[in-house]
Amino acid sequence: MISDLLSATVIIGIISSGIRLTTPYLFASIGEMFGQRSGVLNLGVEGQMLLGSFVAFYVTLKTSNLWLGLLAAMGVGALMGLAMAFVTVNLHATQGISGIGFYLFGMGMSNLLFQKLVGTVEGVRGFQKISVPLLGKIPVIGEIFFNHNALVYLAFLLVPVAWFVLNKTTLGLKIRAVGENPEAADSLGVSVAGIRYLTVIMGGVFSGIAGASLSVALLNVFQQNMTAGQGFIAVALVYFGSWKPFGILGGALLFSMVNALQLWIQVLGIPIPAELAVMMPYILTLLVLTLSVSKGRGPSALTKVFEREG
C-alpha cells in the first residue's frame, strides 16, 4: 500500500492538492508579513479568517455572486484590521493579547452568525477550475500547476508582487523603516501610525480572502471553526519564512505538501493512524521554527509601542 504513494497519479494528486492548500496560507501569511514588517504582530488572523470565511460563504449563498462574497470577506477583514490597528497603535494595547481577543471574537461571531443565519450544512458553487490556455494542456505540468481556481493563481501572484512592493517601492521602504526604527522614520516625516494602520488593515483584507478561499474555493461549505488553526500557522509561517515573501512561499509549500500527503495517506487507507498524520504538519512547523528562528532576525520594533516624545 505504501507503494501506492509512488504511482504517478498519486504523486501528481499530492502535488496538485498541495498547491491548492497553499492558497489560504499565502494570503494570510503575506498579509501578516506586512503588518509584522511595520512592527505589528497580529495574532487575530485566525478570527479574521473565520469571519471572512463565513461572510464570503453567506453572501455567496444569498446572492450567488462569488466576487461579491469575496468582496464582503475583504470588507470584514478590513474592519477587523482597523479595530486591531486602533487598539494597538492608538491605545498601545499589548499586541499578542489583543490578537487573542480578536481571535475569540471572530470565532464566537462566525459560530453565532452561522448558527443563527444558516444552521445546517449547505454547499455553494465556489470558484471553478480555470485551465490556463495552452499551458493547462501540458501533460503532468499542466495538471499540477495550471488547473486551479482563480484564487490559487492570485495567491501565487501575490508573492512576487509583495516582494516588489516591500523591496522596490517607497511604500515598502517606509514599511521597513517603521518596523526597524520608528523614531528615525518619524523624524524623516514618515507617519508611523499611518503606515501601521495601512499594513494591519491590508493584513485583515488578505486574511479575509484567505478565509474566503476555504469556504468558496477549496471546500465550498462553511463549518464552525473550519480554519482549525490555519490562521495561527499562517503567523508561524511568517517567522518560518524569515519575514520574506519567498521564504513564506517556501514554508507554505512545504507545509501544504505535508498536509496533502497526510490527506492522501488517509484516502489510500495506509495504516498510519489518521491522528498522527494530522499532527505531522504541526510537529514539522515546530521543528522548523526551532531550527530556523534562532538564525533569522525579526523587525526590531516588532510588538513595540511607538510613542512620540512631547
Next chain:
Amino acid sequence: MPPKQATSDLRLKDRAGSIFDQLMPIFATLAALLVGAIFLMLLGANPLVAYGALAQGAFGSFNAFTETLVKAVPLLLVGLGTCIAYRGSVTNIGGEGQMIIGAILSTWFGLTFTELPGWLAIIIAMLLGIIGGMIWGGIPGILKAYFNVNEILSTVMMNAIAVQVMNYLMRGPMIDPVQREAASQIPQTARLLETYRLPRLSPTRLHMGLLIAILLAVAVYFLLWRTTLGYRIRAVGQSQPASKYGGIDVKKHIVVALLLSGAFAGLAGMMQVYGVNYRMITDGSATGFTGNAGFNGIVAALFGQLHPLITIPASVLFGGLLVGANAMQRVVQVPSALITALNGLVVVFVVSSEFFRRRSQKRRQSQFGTELAEPEDAEMQQEAGEA
C-alpha cells in the same frame, strides 16, 4: 488651608483616582456587554430579556450558582497559571493542550491502577495531571529560552498536537472496552472507580476542586509577592536586561514560568475528569474536552489584572457567563457562541483600558510628585536596590 491638610486631600483624591483605575476591567466588561446588546438587537432579541436570562441562568438559584462554580474551577486554575506566566512576560496560550495532556496522564493512571485507596489515587492523579501540564508547558519554555522560538506560536502548535494525541488515544488504546465492542465507538474512556472521584457537595456537581483552586490562588499570591522565585519571575517580566544585570538567570526563569503555568492547566484537566465527567471524552475538535477553558482562563486572569486573588471572583463571573449563555440561548434563541465573541471583546477592551490607566497614573504622578508613584514599581525598585 494648612499644608498638611492639603497633602492629605491630595492623597484622598489620588486614592479615588486609583480606585477608578482599578475598576477599569469592569468598565471594559460593561462596554463589551453594551456591544453585545447591539448585536442582540440586530439579531432581533431584546438585550434586557437576554441578559436577564443569562444572569438568572448563572446566579438565579442555588443549583445554577453551583454549576457556575463548577465552570469556574478550570478557569481559575488556568487563570492562575496565566498570572504567573504573564507576570513573567511569557504569553502562554497553550492552556488547552496542557489541560489535555494532564487529563490524559491522570486518567490513564486512574484506569490502570485500581487497587489503591481513593485518597492516595486522587493525590497521585493530581501530581500526574500537574506533570502532564508541565511537560506540555515546559517544551515551549525550553524552545523559547534556548532556541528563541516565539512561545505564542509554539503553544498553539502544542495545542493542536495534544488534540490529536487525545483523539488517537480515545479512539484507540484508551477507548472504553464497552465502546470497543459496541458499534457506536464513541471516543471516550471507561469511567473512573467511584472511590477515585473528587468528593462532591451532593446533590450538586460542585466538587472539592473549587476549594483546592482557591487555596492555590492564595499560594500563587504568596509565591509571586513573598518568595524570591516569584520576585525573580516578575523581575524577568519587567525587564530582561535589568534582571540579567542583577544576576538573575533569565532563561531559567522563562522555563520555570511556563512549567508552573502548565502545571496549573494540567491540574485543571485532571479535575475535569476526576471532579466533573469521571471519564475523558472527545468530540474530535479542539474544544470538545476543555470547553475552551484554556482560552477563557486567560480572559479571567486578564480581567483579574493578573492578580491571583482577584482572579477568583473573575473566574466565577466568567463561569457564570458560560453557564448563563445556555439559558440565554433557550430564552431568546441567540446561540451561546455570543459569549465567546463577548469574551474576546472583554480581552480587547481590558488591554486597551490599560492605556487610560497609565495616562491617569502619569497625570497623577506629575500632579502629586513621585512620592505617590505606583506602589508596586516602588516596591520593585526598593527590592532591586537591596539585591
